[in-house]
Amino acid sequence: MTAPSDQTPTRITVRAERTYDVVVGRQLLGELPGLLGDKVAKVLIIHPESLETTAEAVRQDLIEQGYEALLAVVPDAETAKSAQVLEFCWQILGQADFTRSDAIVAVGGGTVTDLAGFVAATWLRGIAVVQIPTTLLAMVDAAVGGKTGINTPEGKNLVGAFHSPQGVLCDLNALETLPKWDLIAGLGEVIKIGFIADPVILDLVDAHADDLANWPNVTDSTWAVLTELVQCSIQVKADVVSQDLREASLREILNYGHTFGHAIEQVERYGWRHGAAVSVGMVYAAELARLAGRLSEQDVQRHRETLAKVGLPTSYRGDRWQQLLTAMHRDKKSRGSMLRFVVLDEIGKPGRLEGPDPSLLASAYAEVADAAPTTTTLL
Structure with a gap:
């Protein structure tokens, strides 16, 4: 190639x-x-x-x-x-x-x-x-x-x-x-940008998921799609950073999926690729928003489907909740003992969820928990 x-x-x-x-x-x-x-x-x-x-x-x-x-x-x-x-x-x-x-x-x-x-x-x-x-x-x-x-x-x-x-x-x-799994893990951050700001990115990934997942055996047309995805993603980040360099408000949306994702990375002692952990983190955030009455079931399903199409994980082992919760409390968005999450009200419309009830957090975890520990080449 x-x-x-x-x-x-x-x-x-x-x-x-x-x-x-x-x-x-x-x-x-x-x-x-x-x-x-x-x-x-x-x-x-x-x-x-x-x-x-x-x-x-x-x-x-x-x-x-x-x-x-x-x-x-x-x-x-x-x-x-x-x-x-x-x-x-x-x-x-x-x-x-x-x-x-x-x-x-x-x-x-x-x-x-x-x-x-x-x-x-x-x-x-x-x-x-x-x-x-x-x-x-x-x-x-x-x-x-x-x-x-x-x-x-x-x-x-x-x-x-x-x-x-x-x-x-x-x-x-x-x-x-x-390597293939590094490319796919990178798509986790690309898809994140799609969910928070540019649904066209999601449409491109959905339309070309099979080709992207076939990396590195791709055609010139797949290269063109990848180039567009890179440019669109960078443009969104440039626009956000230009308005809020020091993450005082708007820039926090770029952390969508990262609170739970970073917790996975820490619990796994950084054995997971970042994009894979963020992928599960986005599904967790989507389920949390749904349980809080802010996001539709259809949009949650879009998370699972788009991420899975390119080979990204959408679940995590079900026996690590207390460790994950402890790790999330160290997240940079937390204020004192209050957890704060970037969530969606709909695709392309991010917001914040502050201090969710502990039962809500645990219920969202149950939605992404897998009875069998995940083993994929992304790890």
Whole structure:
């Protein structure tokens, strides 16, 4: 499978504490120096070991452009988002005498973009970062919007900062080698955007679910659909972030499905892919809204059907309620002991549900509980 190459890059503008572009296209490496600017002298490229070849290509290109470029290899997946790895990156920056006129480039999935963004936010109280996401999930979610963070034993993303990038390069060619279940997990975040803001996304996924689920054996037409899904998802996030960078109100809708989803990730010790956990989290939120009299049974069923069509899970094991409840109370949207959820009143119309009755929470769990522990290649 090879991605079509005859496409002019699309630029989507995000207006936050600084205005920056998210560039979507193919063969975008030549865009990087323009995002970094001529005032940057040193660049630290943070990447997982699995992307060593890609990171080295970025380094060599930067050296040819006159930059001093170094590499920092970090673990794959959620293991990268730890205080120990953060300290390792700080050590490299200190030993290499990075100043406020230098920059960081992240090459990797969502965990790397989260980590690298936080490294940039905290070094000298903030230096430039350019994100080069290499997974679908990172392109449509983690790399865009300036949310950065690391995990602690107590929960996911509890330590972080808002720090907008200089720019984001979404090179679709990076998806060519993306494993099937990573692509499908990324579709969880795409579908989330559809439910909260753009039902056209849901229609596209429903119409092309079989083709998308056949990844990586897809046609040019499937590539065209995937490109449209990426662009639509990024546009929605850009619009939301431009109105509410620091999640004071509107931006919370981007956390649809994440309260229960993050709880699953913590209980499973990050053995689940993020998009898979969010998929179950959306079904939980939909059932919670239905039980609260806010969402129709038909819309709940739409959740189950659209997610299942592409191979995403819609249920979770039924013997973990107390652990999940404890984890949800550590969610960033909670206020004191009061749980707060993003829910839907109908598709495309998100709202909040604050302090639901404990019996309602347990009843929603019963609706997504599976008597047999889930075992899928998404885990």
